Each structure stands twice: as C-alpha cells, then as structure tokens.
Amino acid sequence: MIENGIGASVRRKEDIRFLTGKGNYTDDVNVVGQTYAYFVRSPHAHATINSIDTSVASSSDGVIAVFTGDDLAADGIGPLICGVNVTGDDGEPHKAPAHPALAQGKVNYVGDHVAVVIAETLDQAKDAAEKVEVDYGILAAVTDTATASDDAQQQIHAEAPNNICYNWPFGEKEAVNDAFSSAHKIASLELVNNRMVTNPMEPRAAVGDFNSGTEEITLHLTTQNPHVHRLVLSAFNQLAPEHKLRVVGPDVGGGFGVKIFVYAEELVVGWACRKINRPVKWTSDRTEAFMADAHGRDHVAFAEMALDEQGKFLAMRVKTTANLGAYLSTFATMVPSYLYAFLLAGQYSTPLIYSEVKAVFTNTAPVDAARGAGRPEATYLLERLVDVCAEEMNLDPAEIRRRNFIPVEAFPYQTPVVQCYDSGDYPAALDKALNLADYEGFSARAEEAKSRGKRRGIGLSSYVEACGIAPSAAVGQLGAGVGLWESAQVRFNPTGNVQVFTGTHSHGQGHETTFAQLVTEQLGVPLENIEIIHGDTAKTQFGMGTYGSRSLAVGGVAIAKACEKLIEKGKKIAAHALEAAEGDIEFAEGNFSVTGTDKSMNIAEVAFNAYVPHSYPEGLEPGFDENAFFDPLNFSFPAGTHVCEVEVDPDTGVVEIIKYSAVDDFGRLINPMIVEGQVHGGIVHGVGQALLEGCQYDSDGQLVTASYMDYAMPRADNVPSFDVDYAPTNPPDNPLGVKGCGEAGAIGAPPAVINAITNALGIKHIDMPATPENVWRAAQAAS
Amino acid sequence: MLTISLNVNGKPVSGEIEERTLLVQFLREHLKLTGTHVGCDTSQCGACVIHVDGVSVKSCTMLAIQAEGCEVTTIEGLASDQGLHPMQQAFKDNHGLQCGFCTPGMVMSGVDIVNRNGSDVDEATVRKELEGNICRCTGYHNIVKAIQAGAKNMGAQ
Known part of the structure; x- marks a missing residue:
C-alpha cells in the first residue's frame, strides 16, 4: 500500500505559501524599471469615434506614451480571434467581425478599449487617461438578447446582418415534428438563462518585459493556459514568434473559464513593452473586470x-x-x-x-x-x-x-x-x-x-x-482550430527526487497535490520528493491548459504515460545492474526486483545509474526523464x-x-x-x-x-x-x-x-x- | 509627500508617500508585502483584511497616514517561529482554501472573529461575520469549518 497515493485525502502541498502570504500572483510580480498601463475605455455602448486627441495626455506628468488603435495597426498587431468555426444554416462560416485590441473608428460596448496610457506610476497613468479627448458619435444600442435580431434594431457590424452571428440547426427536424404531432402530451417552457459575470477573486493582470538583447518578450499573465496564450498571441496576433515569447501564468487566483481567453489588454501590454523598451504592468480593477472580462x-x-x-x-x-x-x-x-x-x-x-x-x-x-x-x-x-x-x-x-x-x-x-x-x-x-x-x-x-x-x-x-x-479529431471535425491533447514530462534528478512538468494549469484545483499523488502511486517515490511544475512556457514542453474539467482526465493520463515509460526504461537499467533478464524484472512500490529472488533496487538508485552510467546497458540512452502526450479517446x-x-x-x-x-x-x-x-x-x-x-x-x-x-x-x-x-x-x-x-x-x-x-x-x-x-x-x- | 512611521509585523517601518496612498498600497507597493490582496475597489471583497492595533480592517478603506504610529499585522506576520498560527493550520487541515487569493483576508478575519466571539463560535455566527469576505472557489463550507476548528485551536493555546 502506497502512502499518500490514489484515494488519500492528502492535505495540499500548495497551501503553505498561500496561507503565509508567499503566493506569487501576477500583480505581485514587479520588474525593475516597470511602467504602468491604464486603458481609456468607452463610456458609450455604441458609438463611432470621430477623433481621439492624445496631446494633453501625452504631455502630462510621468506619461511615457499614449497609444491608440492606429499605433497597433501600424505595427500589424491583432486583431483578436475566435478559434472555433460554426457553420450556419446558410452553409457559411459564422460571421466574425474584426475585433481590434484598441478601437478602430468605433466602439461597441461600455468598457471597449479606446487607448492606453503608459506612465511611470499608475496614478499618473489614470490622471492622464482622463485627459485623452475622444469625440464620439453616439449610436443606438442593442442590449436585449431576445430582440437583438429584430429588423428594427440598430446594426452593430456590417458583416453580420440583423446582428446574427449564426443560425445553427441541429437534429432531425421532421422526425421530431412527427413525434410531436402524435404525442399524448406536450410540455413546454420559456426561460432565460441569466447573464453572469464570472468573478474569480483575482482580477486579470499582465506584466510584459522585453529583453532587447535576446528579442524575447516575457509576459506574466493571469492565464489558465499559458501555451494557448503564446500560440494565439504569436500565430494570430503577430506579437512575437513563439520561440521569442515566454508566457508565465504564475499563481492564478481562480479562473472558472474567464482566464482562458486572449484579451486586448494582454496583447497591448505585450506589444507596448517592446515599443517603449521598458516593462509594462497592467492590473484590472474590479469595475474594469465587470465591464471587460468575458x-x-x-x-x-x-x-x-x-x-x-x-x-x-x-x-x-x-x-x-x-x-x-x-x-x-x-x-x-x-x-x-x-x-x-x-x-x-x-x-x-x-x-x-x-x-x-x-x-x-x-x-x-x-x-x-x-x-x-x-x-x-x-x-x-x-x-x-x-x-x-x-x-x-x-x-x-x-x-x-x-x-x-x-x-x-x-x-x-x-x-x-x-x-x-x-x-x-x-x-x-x-x-x-x-x-x-x-x-x-x-x-x-x-x-x-x-x-x-x-x-x-x-x-x-x-x-x-x-x-x-x-478528442482532437472530434473537435477538429466540429471546427476547432487546435488539438486538445495534453502533455507531461516526468524527470528524475540524479538524487532521486522528481519534477513533473504538466501543460495543465492549477488555479485553485490543487494539481500540485493530486498529480503528486498519481506519481507517488505509480512510481513509489514519497510525496515530498515530487514537485509539480506548471504555468510557464519556458519550463513545460507544451500544453493546452485547464478548463472543461480536463486536467486529470487528460493531463493526468499524460503524466501516467510518462511514468510508464520510466518504468519500462528502469527495467532495462535494473536488469543490467542486477544481472538478470529484463523479462524477469518486476516493478512495485518503487522497487525493481528480480522475480523469485530477494534482489532488488529502488527507483532512485535506477535514476542515479541512468545519470551516472558507468555500468549501463549497451545502446540505452542515459538519463531518466520521459515525455508523453495523451489525446483522449x-x-x-x-x-x-x-x-x-x-x-x-x-x-x-x-x-x-x-x-x-x-x-x-x-x-x-x-x-x-x-x-x-x-x-x-x-x-x-x-x-x-x-x-x-x-x-x-x-x-x-x-x-x-x-x-x-x-x-x-x-x-x-x-x-x-x-x-x-x-x-x-x-x-x-x-x-x-x-x-x-x-x-x-x-x-x-x-x-x-x-x-x-x-x-x-x-x-x-x-x-x-x-x-x-x-x-x-x-x-x-x-x- | 508625507513621511509615515508605524510598526508592521513587529518591526518599525517608515516611508515617503503621497497623501492619497491607501494603506494596502503602502503595504504592497512600498513594503512589498504582497500577501495582502486587492480583489475589488468598493471595500466589499475582504481580500485586503489586516489587523490594525489588533482589530480587523479592510486596508483598502484606510489611508496609509491613518496608520501612523499603529501596530499593523498582515498575513506575513501571523505565523511565528513555532510554526503556523492555529488559524492558518486549521485552514490547511480543513481544505479552507483553493486558489488562495481570498485566503489572507479570510484568515485575518477568522482570527478577528474568534477574538471577538470566543473559541466556541457557532456556524451561524461565523457565516454572518464573514459577510465582508467573498470567496469564489470554496463555497464557504470548508472556510466555516476551518474557522470553527481554528477557534478551538486558538482557545486551547
């Protein structure tokens, strides 16, 4: 029986840092020389922008730069994307109006991003933001879900007639109608599913830091999926090539979905830190979160x-x-x-x-x-x-x-x-x-x-x-732009402790404990000798992140597969050391043993042999470090x-x-x-x-x-x-x-x-x- | 600019601040005590609760200069050389935290609830007293259990 393995209510490994104020959330990250960003947001739900005058704001105390959508466009940055296609009843892809990170001539909701002010202090940025003069031409607003597509409603996007993104029918309409026409009774109900603001307790934040020597941007984000952020920001938003962009999701204070997405502020902070060649920090206040979180x-x-x-x-x-x-x-x-x-x-x-x-x-x-x-x-x-x-x-x-x-x-x-x-x-x-x-x-x-x-x-x-x-093939058929596998790397160090790198991200779920329990169960290494590492594209090989209750069901399996590979390799190493045939080696509770004998060696000793291969199986690679990917069935x-x-x-x-x-x-x-x-x-x-x-x-x-x-x-x-x-x-x-x-x-x-x-x-x-x-x-x- | 002096977690500190600086800004930005969190801008969420002269305070509702000469305790100052404070230990034992963001405020409020209501504080009282602390992760069930367990542990000390 493995102590602290599967089924044990182990107290969490991550708790001590959170209970003693030693967590490291994005707003806790400070970079020498950092500046502060504050966004000018639309006070109107629907308006054209006739002009933006940034001259007074630009010359205010402490202001380093004021940027608008034109500056982003000039550098070819953006727009933001939606990654899943839905084909409508017209056989066409859903309508996808342009989504600039900073407005281009028009704003479409209260809180929409109009400009960004970057200053030496946050208060200076806020003070200057009030001096950005925007001339709006106010349009009628559409807010009601049920009537948004009525003919009389104001059009929001030219690309989407009647404000419709898609009409998507699914199922056997005629067979269903036939069943209704011969039914004993029909029950019916009209209902509203009320709009929610997700409200993780930690507001969103971003800290961008550009290294002009390496041309690399490091972006600390409140993200549930650092690699997805890096992929989208690189491949679709032109922020930087993937290998020159490091996304770090440090401790994240709750997600519930709202920190999956790639937001305007994240792209703008990442771009601006290179533009002004200084670190830029942005932290949402709660009012902004209500306005501009999805x-x-x-x-x-x-x-x-x-x-x-x-x-x-x-x-x-x-x-x-x-x-x-x-x-x-x-x-x-x-x-x-x-x-x-x-x-x-x-x-x-x-x-x-x-x-x-x-x-x-x-x-x-x-x-x-x-x-x-x-x-x-x-x-x-x-x-x-x-x-x-x-x-x-x-x-x-x-x-x-x-x-x-x-x-x-x-x-x-x-x-x-x-x-x-x-x-x-x-x-x-x-x-x-x-x-x-x-x-x-x-x-x-x-x-x-x-x-x-x-x-x-x-x-x-x-x-x-x-x-x-x-399953990647299933979501691909439906129109998703990504695969939804997960990856893991399980690395023994020569001294026998284990680092597990997972592409999922923990923001309250307790992965550092649960995943360690999986590994202790499988490899027999004591829980305290296992460290789960996540949330940094520079550390973890790859990953699709945490949402849709996928971390254990997909990411956990990737970890288990990497552990299986280690056991297979370990059998070869143990067989050589114990002078037995590989087929006679059994592995249980952390020990490789020769069947029917008392000869055995611990997995930590095997790891040491793998890194110090003085007497080692011929042709076998040194090292005790395995990767695995898992795509669910x-x-x-x-x-x-x-x-x-x-x-x-x-x-x-x-x-x-x-x-x-x-x-x-x-x-x-x-x-x-x-x-x-x-x-x-x-x-x-x-x-x-x-x-x-x-x-x-x-x-x-x-x-x-x-x-x-x-x-x-x-x-x-x-x-x-x-x-x-x-x-x-x-x-x-x-x-x-x-x-x-x-x-x-x-x-x-x-x-x-x-x-x-x-x-x-x-x-x-x-x-x-x-x-x-x-x-x-x-x-x-x-x- | 003003100069302020106070004791934070048992140590004398001073700083040059703008008049409008909030106490939570002074703690987080000047002293880099980032354990105290900011979760809202209307003094509702309680992530910034600390103790000022032994009483719980939302540090976003107080100007830093109002703390001149005060004894301030933050989450960083709660544990001792002997280990976690009994309330911190109770949160760990009872899984009273998930993402950890509201946790410093919850723990500091928990200690204050026990200080005012005693070690036998009942569930209904704990729930009512937590009205000023919001958590999105735990559903409060284990926070309430943790505070009641922490109350017992504090009483036993």
Whole structure:
C-alpha cells in the first residue's frame, strides 16, 4: 500500500505559501524599471469615434506614451480571434467581425478599449487617461438578447446582418415534428438563462518585459493556459514568434473559464513593452473586470417535450437565442452550439432531439465560456422542462426521471446529439441522493413549515456533462482550430527526487497535490520528493491548459504515460545492474526486483545509474526523464443528482436553502478532500446564479451591475453546509478511470434550486435570479 | 509627500508617500508585502483584511497616514517561529482554501472573529461575520469549518 497515493485525502502541498502570504500572483510580480498601463475605455455602448486627441495626455506628468488603435495597426498587431468555426444554416462560416485590441473608428460596448496610457506610476497613468479627448458619435444600442435580431434594431457590424452571428440547426427536424404531432402530451417552457459575470477573486493582470538583447518578450499573465496564450498571441496576433515569447501564468487566483481567453489588454501590454523598451504592468480593477472580462450564459430559450401515456419522453424541441456580446471572444462560438446542444439528451433516453440556436451580437461585453460553459445552460433548460413534464403527467419528479433514465445496461450509450456516454448509473445516484435528502420525509417537513407560515419546496436536478475536453479529431471535425491533447514530462534528478512538468494549469484545483499523488502511486517515490511544475512556457514542453474539467482526465493520463515509460526504461537499467533478464524484472512500490529472488533496487538508485552510467546497458540512452502526450479517446461524462430543499417566506420573498444534497459520479477519486471542495464551490457558483447574480445592462447599454455593491455574489450567510456523496462508475474510455469534478456543482445546482422554489410556491416557473423581489411577486401572483 | 512611521509585523517601518496612498498600497507597493490582496475597489471583497492595533480592517478603506504610529499585522506576520498560527493550520487541515487569493483576508478575519466571539463560535455566527469576505472557489463550507476548528485551536493555546 502506497502512502499518500490514489484515494488519500492528502492535505495540499500548495497551501503553505498561500496561507503565509508567499503566493506569487501576477500583480505581485514587479520588474525593475516597470511602467504602468491604464486603458481609456468607452463610456458609450455604441458609438463611432470621430477623433481621439492624445496631446494633453501625452504631455502630462510621468506619461511615457499614449497609444491608440492606429499605433497597433501600424505595427500589424491583432486583431483578436475566435478559434472555433460554426457553420450556419446558410452553409457559411459564422460571421466574425474584426475585433481590434484598441478601437478602430468605433466602439461597441461600455468598457471597449479606446487607448492606453503608459506612465511611470499608475496614478499618473489614470490622471492622464482622463485627459485623452475622444469625440464620439453616439449610436443606438442593442442590449436585449431576445430582440437583438429584430429588423428594427440598430446594426452593430456590417458583416453580420440583423446582428446574427449564426443560425445553427441541429437534429432531425421532421422526425421530431412527427413525434410531436402524435404525442399524448406536450410540455413546454420559456426561460432565460441569466447573464453572469464570472468573478474569480483575482482580477486579470499582465506584466510584459522585453529583453532587447535576446528579442524575447516575457509576459506574466493571469492565464489558465499559458501555451494557448503564446500560440494565439504569436500565430494570430503577430506579437512575437513563439520561440521569442515566454508566457508565465504564475499563481492564478481562480479562473472558472474567464482566464482562458486572449484579451486586448494582454496583447497591448505585450506589444507596448517592446515599443517603449521598458516593462509594462497592467492590473484590472474590479469595475474594469465587470465591464471587460468575458461574461457567461445569457440565453433565452423555448423548450418542448413530447410525452407518451406513461410519461416517456418521445422527442424534444428547443429554440435558443444566445447573446455573444459585441465581439467574438476566443471560444465564444462553441459555447451555445457544441457545448450546449450536444448535452440536451441529459440522463434520458429521449430518442429524438432537434435544436435551433441563433447567436446574436449586442452592445455588451463579449460572452464566452464560464464554469460549465453551455452545459449549465443545457442542464437548466432540460431539468426545468422535466419538472414541467412531471406536473403535466401528474408524476413525482423523481419518478418521471426514473422512467426516462438511460438504463445501466445500455452503456456505452449513443445519444441522438453526437455524444456517446461511456459509463453511468443514473438510478443509483438518484436513489442515494433521495436518501441523503430524506425525500420521503419531505411532506412532513413541509407541513411543519406551513404551520410557521413558511413554504417548503424540494427540487431535483439530474445532470450529465461532457468533460475531459477533448478528442482532437472530434473537435477538429466540429471546427476547432487546435488539438486538445495534453502533455507531461516526468524527470528524475540524479538524487532521486522528481519534477513533473504538466501543460495543465492549477488555479485553485490543487494539481500540485493530486498529480503528486498519481506519481507517488505509480512510481513509489514519497510525496515530498515530487514537485509539480506548471504555468510557464519556458519550463513545460507544451500544453493546452485547464478548463472543461480536463486536467486529470487528460493531463493526468499524460503524466501516467510518462511514468510508464520510466518504468519500462528502469527495467532495462535494473536488469543490467542486477544481472538478470529484463523479462524477469518486476516493478512495485518503487522497487525493481528480480522475480523469485530477494534482489532488488529502488527507483532512485535506477535514476542515479541512468545519470551516472558507468555500468549501463549497451545502446540505452542515459538519463531518466520521459515525455508523453495523451489525446483522449472520448469526452468523460460526470453525472449525478442534486437535491435542494428550500424554505420560502411568502411575505418577504426570501429563499433560505435548508439542505442541499449532492451525489455525483466522478469515476475514481484521487483526493476525495479536494474533490469535495470542488463540489462545494461549484454548488455555490450555481446557487449564486439561481438566487443572486444577474448582470444587467440598461437599454442604453450602460452596465448597471459593475461592482460588488450592485452585483450580488454569494456570501457565507447565503448558503448552508452541504451533504456530498458519490455513486461512481468506471469509465472505460479513460485510462485512469476518472471523469472530472470542477464544473458539476455549477451545472447541477441552478435547476435544483429553482425546482425547489417552484415546488414551494406551486408555480410553473420563475426566472433566475430568484431574488426576494422576484419570488415575492411570484408568490403574490400565485395566491 | 508625507513621511509615515508605524510598526508592521513587529518591526518599525517608515516611508515617503503621497497623501492619497491607501494603506494596502503602502503595504504592497512600498513594503512589498504582497500577501495582502486587492480583489475589488468598493471595500466589499475582504481580500485586503489586516489587523490594525489588533482589530480587523479592510486596508483598502484606510489611508496609509491613518496608520501612523499603529501596530499593523498582515498575513506575513501571523505565523511565528513555532510554526503556523492555529488559524492558518486549521485552514490547511480543513481544505479552507483553493486558489488562495481570498485566503489572507479570510484568515485575518477568522482570527478577528474568534477574538471577538470566543473559541466556541457557532456556524451561524461565523457565516454572518464573514459577510465582508467573498470567496469564489470554496463555497464557504470548508472556510466555516476551518474557522470553527481554528477557534478551538486558538482557545486551547
């Protein structure tokens, strides 16, 4: 038995530095001689720029330079790109209007980048930014998702008639329509998936440093994927050749998707440090983060389910309008298409599904992936619709789910929407969750609450998601511009300790511990002798980063493969040293031994022999250092059932979450403590969407919710402690048997919470966020 | 420009500052004590909580000159030669942190909560008292557990 190996809740290796103030986040990075950048942003949602006068700002105290879009264009820098093609119903690629890093004659949302001021101090840069005079010609703004493509709306981009990026139909339309025309009942629902601001606690930042001697730019960024940043900035934005650009993502204070993307500020800082030949630092303040970070969600949808007499789902039909904001962010197009429609089967054996997605431009911040990305939107729609079906059929919500679950024996299960689920046991998770939640005892608790003038409700959500992103060939067929494999290097030093280089990036997930556990399990090296290194293109060979719960399911497998190569090589070295045949060498718990003898040597001794090969197998390369790449065979499919119990005060509309129970199938758990922490965090992200968070623009395109005083983040007293358990299955398509856990809570929670509220109030639907005002109004209308 | 003098983590420090310099800027930019973080600009998030004369303060709400002559403790000054402060240890033992960005403020607030509410502080009180500290990673579950465990450990000292 290996100590601290797979399955142990090892306390995290990374904690000491964070607990003692020794973390190294991008804003903690200071370079000698650094200057400070501050961006002049558009105060208007939609306007032409008639002129920009930088003369007064340029001569202000401490100002080194003021740059506009013309300066970037003159150097051939940019524009920003979107890396995934979606082919629309016209057979054409999606509409991709130019996305300059600094505006070219026009601004398209509040917070859009107009100019950058670089000065000796941040205060000087801010003071001078106020002196940049911009003459705007204000245009009408488009902000409403549902009506953005109406004929009467202002056109935003000439390339995108009616503000439409794409119309993307998917599925068998006629077969679905036929099923609807002969259905016993049809349940339908119109709903909004509210716009979220992702809000990792660390704001974005960038520090650029150009070395004129080597012509290399070093760019420290708040990034979830340093190599992807380097690739895009080099290949598409012309910042510098890849071998002359080093991207470092040091400690990153949360990502949740929003730090995947390549942003204007990052490109401008990287370019400007060479232009002025001095280091440049930029750190977003929170107001800027609200304005100019990519936002998440923002759908309006109409969903229908055709049912037979027993409540079996015959067919599903969905029409969705997705707001992509003013420009296409790095992966914007794939979120409401592939990551959304391909999850619409959920846990059910619905044989026919047809989806139409209309993606629209508006004068709002760009919208892209946010924790779950498309899958929370699909799950919310489906799990709300299932509750409406239960009501229509007069069935218990648990019962209608059970009747429609994909049976355990049907796996691997090919859904009608591309995905082929490799493993799952949905009834097991449901049963366990209902027990954990004491579903049976709910009616007694509801009666008791009623006697106090309160209304109790209980809500279920049975979700499935597609993680472990992703098989390169599959995403390539869909239009992605990159492969989504992962890489690893496992290097023994001559003294026997191990450095593991991974292309994934940890920004809270605890990879430095989880990955070390994988290695200790496989190689038998003590945990304290293993260091996980990530986040620096100069250290790690390559990598695609961390998002879509891929780090363990893809990156972990690459590490395991590199370890296997070391064991194979080690057998040769040990056989030579122990004077045995290679085929007689066994490896277990860190020792190579000769079968049937007491002769053995530790892996650290083998490593030493590999670096000091005085007596060594003929023809074998020295060194004990292996690389591996892994391209997954399939997505992974975490799933589970969450049960939320709420108490609503009908007089105030306040919703209190009394109990929240989650039972998830993440496959094999490497560190259960870390997994449970991911579940807690995801649930509260989802509860935030359901009860509190809603990004609001007014009709002029002004961002009304631009601070923590206006945008309600979940706080400690908004939520209870949680009951978490697991119902694991073994996914055959993943070599480690793991599935991914980072997004589950954010996917499972919103429908569980809203289903509980609709149950409490006896209403069909309430849109998120279910704030006290919205709940009070719904309660009034229902009584 | 002004000159200020104060004690930070038990050591006397002084500096030349602009009048508008916030205490958190003085700590991060002048003293390079970057453990104290800035997560917002409206004194809501609590990532910058430190102790001034033994009481928790959001260091973004205070001008540096207001700390003239004060005893300031930051996250860097909480551990001793004997090891982690019991609250830091409790956060590690209970997985009370993920990305670590809100953590310094959470730990400093946690110590202050225990100082004011005692070692038997209950869950509801901890949750209410954490109203001024936002975390996006943990869902608060393990932070609350950590503060209650840290309270016990502090009481035992």
